[in-house]
Amino acid sequence: MKISRRDALKITGLSVVVAGMVPRMAFAARNALRSIRTGVQPGDKTRLVIETSTRPSYSLTYPEKQLVVDIANMSADSSVTPKLASGTLVSEISQVQSGDHLQIVAKLRKNIGQLQKSQIMLLEPNGDNDYRLVLDFTAASTSADKIASSVTSSGASSQKPAQNKNIIVIDPGHGGKDPGCIGRGGTKEKDIVLSVARRLKAGLDEAGFKTYMTRSGDKYLKLAERAEFAENRKGDLFISLHANANPSRSVKGFSIYTLSEKASDEEAKKLAESENAADKIGVDGFTEFERDIRAALSSLQQHAVAEMSEEYANGCARAFRSSKVEAQPGPSVRHAPFAVLRSTVPGALIELGHLSNASEEKLLKSPDHQNKLVAAIVRSIKNYNFDV
Numbered sequence: 001m002k003i004s005r006r007d008a009l010k011i012t013g014l015s016v017v018v019a020g021m022v023p024r025m026a027f028a029a030r031n032a033l034r035s036i037r038t039g040v041q042p043g044d045k046t047r048l049v050i051e052t053s054t055r056p057s058y059s060l061t062y063p064e065k066q067l068v069v070d071i072a073n074m075s076a077d078s079s080v081t082p083k084l085a086s087g088t089l090v091s092e093i094s095q096v097q098s099g100d101h102l103q104i105v106a107k108l109r110k111n112i113g114q115l116q117k118s119q120i121m122l123l124e125p126n127g128d129n130d131y132r133l134v135l136d137f138t139a140a141s142t143s144a145d146k147i148a149s150s151v152t153s154s155g156a157s158s159q160k161p162a163q164n165k166n167i168i169v170i171d172p173g174h175g176g177k178d179p180g181c182i183g184r185g186g187t188k189e190k191d192i193v194l195s196v197a198r199r200l201k202a203g204l205d206e207a208g209f210k211t212y213m214t215r216s217g218d219k220y221l222k223l224a225e226r227a228e229f230a231e232n233r234k235g236d237l238f239i240s241l242h243a244n245a246n247p248s249r250s251v252k253g254f255s256i257y258t259l260s261e262k263a264s265d266e267e268a269k270k271l272a273e274s275e276n277a278a279d280k281i282g283v284d285g286f287t288e289f290e291r292d293i294r295a296a297l298s299s300l301q302q303h304a305v306a307e308m309s310e311e312y313a314n315g316c317a318r319a320f321r322s323s324k325v326e327a328q329p330g331p332s333v334r335h336a337p338f339a340v341l342r343s344t345v346p347g348a349l350i351e352l353g354h355l356s357n358a359s360e361e362k363l364l365k366s367p368d369h370q371n372k373l374v375a376a377i378v379r380s381i382k383n384y385n386f387d388v
């Protein structure tokens with residue numbers, strides 16, 4: 001039986017005694033490298049284990065005779081000496097800092113094929129161990145293997161829709177009497193995000209996800225109703241779509257936000273205030289819902305939701321960057337107390353770009369650019385690890 005991370009969260013919830021006082025939403029902490037080791041597994045498999053203090057947000061790449069594990073939000077640590085077993089494919093391991101990411105570069109004696117999901121395990125902390133990313137691989141002996149593996153992976157992806165029933169809740173921001181921000185050329189945020197949301201729903205449906213939209217028309221919804229909607233639909237991931245405005249018309253680019261009680265910077269704080277202000281248009285029904293949610297969540301679970309959200313947000317930022325979507329200067333993933341993200345569903349608020357910037361306003365209106373954004377988001381959701 002496959003247990004999704006959401007299921008695990010719910011199972012944990014049953015056995016956790018709820019604290020009466022309001023627990024603080026966990027702040028996404030910086031990840032730390034604990035250890036790196038290799039070993040030999042039956043079937044002549046090489047096992048590479050990377051132990052980290054928090055759940056790693058990672059990606060794998062395969063340069064010639066190398067396996068590179070890129071981990072977000074982590075610094076190199078020279079005190080961590082890799083423990084290399086003999087008889088494995090790994091000859092040497094080094095740490096390379098790349099901005100906010102740490103790349104763990106394993107030099108290999110032979111090339112390996114792209115790792116399948118079954119070769120990757122992410123283990124929860126137990127006993128003396130922290131989080132462990134466990135990678136098992138063998139040498140790709142001939143080019144025929146490469147062809148075989150590419151056939152398998154394309155076969156797997158055509159199968160995927162049947163087995164993939166993770167639930168994605170798409171939340172087009174604003175709507176109805178709340179237009180959101182308005183571009184110089186009159187473009188309204190509520191219209192842009194609804195158009196992108198519809199395309200995103202189509203893309204995710206095609207990829208086999210089960211999708212819901214908090215609004216499918218030009219309708220005003222309170223922030224609490226959106227969060228509650230995600231909760232009631234038992235969402236595995238919540239994506240709130242927005243577009244930004246900045247007093248400085250030259251500012252452009254995307255940025256992605258996850259929930260935390262404390263804003264990561266002044267700009268994130270201001271943004272949360274302006275997005276949260278949407279609720280002041282209606283009657284505030286949030287307090288009661290928020291109390292329920294907080295009561296239902298232990299601080300441990302809040303921490304898990306925060307980490308899963310952070311992992312998704314980092315993956316989404318990577319997908320945007322690799323699609324050459326312009327990023328707002330500064331960190332691509334930030335944190336702030338967004339009301340709409342207050343639920344047990346991991347998720348992120350994506351500011352797709354700036355309507356206050358004339359060239360980006362034009363871009364955001366174009367179907368081609370909207371499709372490009374959607375393709376990147378679909379990819380980031382496909383790459384997100386829904387399973388324990």
Ligand SMILES: [Zn+2]
Binds near residue numbers: 173189241
């Ligand atoms: Zn907005």
